[in-house]
Amino acid sequence: MRAIECVLVVACALLRAHAAEPSCPVCSKYHYEEMLLERMIRNEIKWEQIVNDMKSINDKVNSALDDASVKIEQMTSRLEKQNQVVDEASGKIQNLTLGLDKQKGVVYAASVKIENLTLGLEKQKLDMDLITLRSQNLTNVLFFARTPKDAALKNNQIAIFNTVVLNTGQGYASDTGKFTAPVSGIYMFAVQYCTPVNEWGCLGIVKNGTTLQNSVNPAGSNYACSSMQAFATVAVGEQVWVRSNGWDGNCYLYEHSGQVWSSFPGIHIPNDSW
Numbered sequence: 001m002r003a004i005e006c007v008l009v010v011a012c013a014l015l016r017a018h019a020a021e022p023s024c025p026v027c028s029k030y031h032y033e034e035m036l037l038e039r040m041i042r043n044e045i046k047w048e049q050i051v052n053d054m055k056s057i058n059d060k061v062n063s064a065l066d067d068a069s070v071k072i073e074q075m076t077s078r079l080e081k082q083n084q085v086v087d088e089a090s091g092k093i094q095n096l097t098l099g100l101d102k103q104k105g106v107v108y109a110a111s112v113k114i115e116n117l118t119l120g121l122e123k124q125k126l127d128m129d130l131i132t133l134r135s136q137n138l139t140n141v142l143f144f145a146r147t148p149k150d151a152a153l154k155n156n157q158i159a160i161f162n163t164v165v166l167n168t169g170q171g172y173a174s175d176t177g178k179f180t181a182p183v184s185g186i187y188m189f190a191v192q193y194c195t196p197v198n199e200w201g202c203l204g205i206v207k208n209g210t211t212l213q214n215s216v217n218p219a220g221s222n223y224a225c226s227s228m229q230a231f232a233t234v235a236v237g238e239q240v241w242v243r244s245n246g247w248d249g250n251c252y253l254y255e256h257s258g259q260v261w262s263s264f265p266g267i268h269i270p271n272d273s274w
Helices: 002-019 029-137
Strands: 142-148 161-168 178-180 185-195 201-207 210-217 224-234 239-244 263-269
Touching (some): 185 239, 210 224
Antiparallel strands (some): 185 224, 185 263
């Protein structure tokens, strides 16, 4: 539109220039008007042609702008699709990275477990080697423990005796309440347990989960003590302990340092003594 305005200004200037009265003294007024009219007609024809050309140019420019706009929209749409593809690929890569990190964590945890198991097996082997060495040098195995850790035991709960009076061969562990045989052979185990007034006592001697002996001390109006013994062939590394047998719910234990004791002794019987 700015170009059309410029053309109109030029055309007006040309009309003014051609519209000036001729300086020829011999020309008649009618001849002058006729020439002026012809010039105006020619100028009008040229003006129409210029206007048409400008419209054609304007139409071409608008068409080119429309085409460029369509292409820009198409390129924008393609870029958006590419960005979407890139975002999806980035999300997949991130998920793969998280999956790899998780797998690394699982592998690391598994390696730690395997290492712990290996260390545990090595420790067990060292313990067994130590037990074997001890068994080769031991002539007597004997232990005596007393003072129950817990006054009330649930069914199958291990009775732990805290006070270790004697532990030749280091077979009894006061933290677990279990005796681990340092040498193979025949053993005798015994339990004395006392119960409070109006409470039941119910214990058993166990070897590697198998009951060797059971006993029940019924509730009574006074403190009462019971005892039991068991003989068993025990191999190196096998364990013996005392546990509640669940006769009447909880099993109760009592100890008074000056009068009654609850205790768990055991002794290895050498072959040359029978």
